[in-house]
Amino acid sequence: MRLVLLLVLAAVPAAAQGPRVAMTFTPQSENPNFAAAAVDYGRIWAEEGERVIRAMEQVSKLQFPESAVAAQIYEGPSFSGGGSLPMRLRASYPTEIKKGMLVHELGHRMNAQLRRRPRDLDEHRLLFLYLYDLWVELYGKEFADREVAFERTLKGLYDYDAAWTWTLSMTAEQRASMFAGVVKSNGK
Numbered sequence: 001m002r003l004v005l006l007l008v009l010a011a012v013p014a015a016a017q018g019p020r021v022a023m024t025f026t027p028q029s030e031n032p033n034f035a036a037a038a039v040d041y042g043r044i045w046a047e048e049g050e051r052v053i054r055a056m057e058q059v060s061k062l063q064f065p066e067s068a069v070a071a072q073i074y075e076g077p078s079f080s081g082g083g084s085l086p087m088r089l090r091a092s093y094p095t096e097i098k099k100g101m102l103v104h105e106l107g108h109r110m111n112a113q114l115r116r117r118p119r120d121l122d123e124h125r126l127l128f129l130y131l132y133d134l135w136v137e138l139y140g141k142e143f144a145d146r147e148v149a150f151e152r153t154l155k156g157l158y159d160y161d162a163a164w165t166w167t168l169s170m171t172a173e174q175r176a177s178m179f180a181g182v183v184k185s186n187g188k
Helices: 002-016 032-060 095-111 123-139 141-152 160-168 172-185
Strands: 022-027 068-074 087-090
Touching: 022 032, 032 068, 032 095, 032 123, 087 095, 095 123, 095 141, 123 141, 123 160, 123 172, 141 160
Parallel strands: 022 068, 068 087
Antiparallel strands: none
């Protein structure tokens, strides 16, 4: 019964304010840590979801392509999902990292509509062209710097450190111009 209540609490806050993009956060299992994390993600979305989507669209100059996103809370690498695959978000992150990772994964979903991309611009480098500036817009420069420092420590699946070094070697204007070129080449 307690798990059912936590599942309801995880879904209700995200839908209570009627955001344009509805998100549901479901624990992968009956693990109480996953259920508590689902509630935390749901609270973040209920409080900040509208502002996140609005800022994403303002910074990227794209429309968010979905009206509903399902996220599974588990203990593993965060993953944007897409199509029939749910987003996956790590349960054990502290709240501030959860905010940053949620925006990161939503950015991947936003970018899925950009099919034409230069060969040397992989998925993360494309995202990073606006992600830092988006974090600054949403939560300030100190938050963005902490998120980049955290992502630089992620090892194994991708070389985040090299991608952030490449990205931050450019000015905000250079990053925005490069991203705008990709958007334009996609007829957006």
